[in-house]
Amino acid sequence: MSKPEVFAEIWRGDLLESYHMGHAVVCDAKGEIVQAWGDPTAVIYPRSACKMIQALPMVESGAADGLSTERLALSCASHKGAAIHTDRVSAWLADLGLGDDDLRCGTQMPSDPAAAEVLICGHTSPSQCHNNCSGKHAGFLTFSKFLRAGPEYIDPDHPVQRAVLAAHNEVTGEESPLFGIDGCSAPNHATSLHGFGRALSRFANAGGKSDLRSKAMVRLVNAMTAHPELVSGETGTCTHLMRAMGGRVAVKTGAEAVYAAIIPELGLSVALKIVDGTTRASECAIAAILVKLGVLDYNHPTTRSVLDAPMTNRRAIEVGTIRAGAALR
Numbered sequence: 001m002s003k004p005e006v007f008a009e010i011w012r013g014d015l016l017e018s019y020h021m022g023h024a025v026v027c028d029a030k031g032e033i034v035q036a037w038g039d040p041t042a043v044i045y046p047r048s049a050c051k052m053i054q055a056l057p058m059v060e061s062g063a064a065d066g067l068s069t070e071r072l073a074l075s076c077a078s079h080k081g082a083a084i085h086t087d088r089v090s091a092w093l094a095d096l097g098l099g100d101d102d103l104r105c106g107t108q109m110p111s112d113p114a115a116a117e118v119l120i121c122g123h124t125s126p127s128q129c130h131n132n133c134s135g136k137h138a139g140f141l142t143f144s145k146f147l148r149a150g151p152e153y154i155d156p157d158h159p160v161q162r163a164v165l166a167a168h169n170e171v172t173g174e175e176s177p178l179f180g181i182d183g184c185s186a187p188n189h190a191t192s193l194h195g196f197g198r199a200l201s202r203f204a205n206a207g208g209k210s211d212l213r214s215k216a217m218v219r220l221v222n223a224m225t226a227h228p229e230l231v232s233g234e235t236g237t238c239t240h241l242m243r244a245m246g247g248r249v250a251v252k253t254g255a256e257a258v259y260a261a262i263i264p265e266l267g268l269s270v271a272l273k274i275v276d277g278t279t280r281a282s283e284c285a286i287a288a289i290l291v292k293l294g295v296l297d298y299n300h301p302t303t304r305s306v307l308d309a310p311m312t313n314r315r316a317i318e319v320g321t322i323r324a325g326a327a328l329r
Contacts, residue, residue: 002036002040003021003038003039004022004038004039004042005021005022005037005327006020006021007021007037007272007274007284007325008274008280008281008285008322008325009322009324010320010322011320011321011323012311017320019325020275020276020278021274021275021276022273022285023036023037023038023040023042023193023272023273024037024038024272025037025040025197025270026197026270026293027200027268027270029267029268030201031173031198033197034268037328039193040197041193042192042193042273043177043190043191043193044190044192044258044273045190045254045256046188046191047182047255047256048078048133048182048254048255048258049196049253049254049258049259049260049271050168050188050254051076051133051252052203052221052224053168053199054136054186055072055136055139055220056167056171056213057163057164057166057167058139058142059072059216059220060213060216061146061147061163064139064142064219067142070088071088071092071138071139072219072223073135073224073226074092074134074135074136074139075135075136075138076223076224077132077133077136077230078133078232078238078252078254079135079231079232079233080111080112080115080132080232081108081109081110081112081126081129081130081131082110082112082114082115083114083115084229084230085112085134085135086115086127086129089135089138090129092135092138093141096138096145098141100127100129103129103131103137104152104153104154104186105131105134105136105184106128106184106185107126107127107128108130108132111132112234112235115130131184133184136184137154140160140186141153143160144158147159154186154187156179164189165187165189168191171198171199172192172198172199176191178190182255193271193273194271196260197270197271198269200261200269201268203217203220203262204262205267206218206221207264221250221264224250225247225248226247228242228247237253237283238251238252240305241286241290241296241302244296244301245295245296248263248265248295249261249262249263249264249290249296250262251286253279253282255277257276258273258274259285259286260272263293263295266293266295270286270290272289283306284307284309284324285325285328287303287324288307288324291303292328307322307324308323308324309321
């Protein structure tokens with residue numbers, strides 16, 4: 001078993017003050033590893049980086065027939081709770097004949113500053129639609145209604161979650177050893193980093209295939225790249241990275257510093273995990289790998305905001321940098 005490698009370094013002046021270590025794989029069209037750092041067999045929870053896998057049964061079953069690309073993007077989203085997100089999720093629920101109380105994701109203060117200000121100034125509590133996973137849950141409800149199943153769609157034994165687990169095992173090529181309960185209360189199934197990369201490579205290589213699963217994968221990837229602001233938000237790094245690459249690559253972050261990238265034009269995928277769960281490190285590392293693969297311009301402002309990026313103090317004085325570790329350079 002290989003040890004994690006240094007993926008991001010924090011320099012203050014001429015001193016290496018801190019560093020973050022991680023694992024990552026790049027997988028090809030066959031799901032084989034073409035490049036790896038750290039331990040590809042490390043078992044992880046992919047967290048929200050696997051939302052396109054969780055949405056897959058809804059789409060391939062036919063439950064999503066007629067859904068707009070915006071709603072498909074929201075089903076893969078970790079959004080900011082901005083009006084562009086909550087209005088669309090609320091409308092989606094209404095079209096299902098449901099409402100906020102039918103969600104099981106819990107309430108969350110929006111991370112979008114304008115949306116948070118509206119709630120604070122209005123002395124109003126956030127709804128479940130503000131939860132960053134509410135789009136995924138609207139997708140679960142869509143699938144549950146299609147299956148004529150019960151309302152507790154987050155129960156691991158519910159038909160929705162059984163279908164999600166089956167899809168997860170099939171696309172990763174592994175039997176998940178266990179699951180944890182995510183922040184939004186849905187099960188999140190563990191897999192090896194290689195298994196996660198293998199699953200993502202299937203999304204990257206689904207184009208031109210005629211089977212239902214491949215067509216569903218293409219629909220989800222195209223929706224993500226068409227609406228990056230719905231997948232994350234106007235201030236989200238995923239949004240900025242997808243825009244910087246002109247919609248050619250779908251990227252998705254997950255809690256505890258997981259990152260996924262789907263690169264159809266190269267038939268490649270990237271799966272990445274920072275051991276200590278620090279997001280600044282996962283953003284730096286995924287940008288470095290995408291630059292190495294030639295799909296992200298090193299000099300693009302988005303790239304330079306997370307990779308070899310200046311760090312400033314409270315007086316806006318540059319005091320250091322966050323850099324990619326030597327392994328990723």
